Amino acid sequence: MYAKGYAASQHVRDNASIYVFVSLLFLIGIIFGAVIVNSMNFIQKEDLFFYLDQFFNQMINESIISAEGLLKSSFFYHLKYLLLIFILGLSIIGMPIIWILIFMKGVVVGFSVGFLVNQMGWYGLLAAAASIAPQNLIIIPVYIMAGSLAMIFSFGLIQKLTAKRSHQPLLPAFMRYSSLFAILIVCVSVGAVIESYIAPQTLKGIIKLIYN
Numbered sequence: 001m002y003a004k005g006y007a008a009s010q011h012v013r014d015n016a017s018i019y020v021f022v023s024l025l026f027l028i029g030i031i032f033g034a035v036i037v038n039s040m041n042f043i044q045k046e047d048l049f050f051y052l053d054q055f056f057n058q059m060i061n062e063s064i065i066s067a068e069g070l071l072k073s074s075f076f077y078h079l080k081y082l083l084l085i086f087i088l089g090l091s092i093i094g095m096p097i098i099w100i101l102i103f104m105k106g107v108v109v110g111f112s113v114g115f116l117v118n119q120m121g122w123y124g125l126l127a128a129a130a131s132i133a134p135q136n137l138i139i140i141p142v143y144i145m146a147g148s149l150a151m152i153f154s155f156g157l158i159q160k161l162t163a164k165r166s167h168q169p170l171l172p173a174f175m176r177y178s179s180l181f182a183i184l185i186v187c188v189s190v191g192a193v194i195e196s197y198i199a200p201q202t203l204k205g206i207i208k209l210i211y212n
Helices: 002-014 016-039 042-060 067-089 092-120 122-131 133-162 171-211
Strands: none
Touching: 002 016, 016 092, 016 133, 042 092, 042 171, 067 092, 067 133, 067 171, 092 122, 092 133, 122 133, 122 171, 133 171
16 A cells, blocks of 8 residues: 555656646636636626526426436546547547647636626625535546546657667556546546535525525
């Protein structure tokens, strides 16, 4: 156990620049998402808030999708996203697309939180804390790690292709890469459970507080 922990910490230290880069890319996406909210005109915000208000009313009346259906939808969405990053990591030319995917995840989070706060003030912040924060405490680190691991593997492929003498087999590196992504999928499934069962209930309590 100690050896595995040491190996993990050593891996992070060796690739710290990549992890920092991906984290900053995600953070820039969040900021960009918030900027998009501020750039929207009044009519656009009102139209979008109309649909959001309808969703809140449906949640109060319990007429939205079941938790089981939401869990299935959430899990397969994250699974497909992670598998796409995994596949892109196998191809060197897919690296810029990985950057775009991580950036867009940040944009979605930034826009969602920014819009709620912009339209609802402190209640919007509470709604964001209830509906977005819980699962993203797990999901955001998973995506940052997935993007970083994909980049690390791609750089490893580049080094093997450009090195004049490289006798190291590729299979062990690929197996480690696949195993780590399997762990990330398990982690994101936990986030999907939170997103499907816990977040809706906490959000429902906030909505009842707002509308009462």
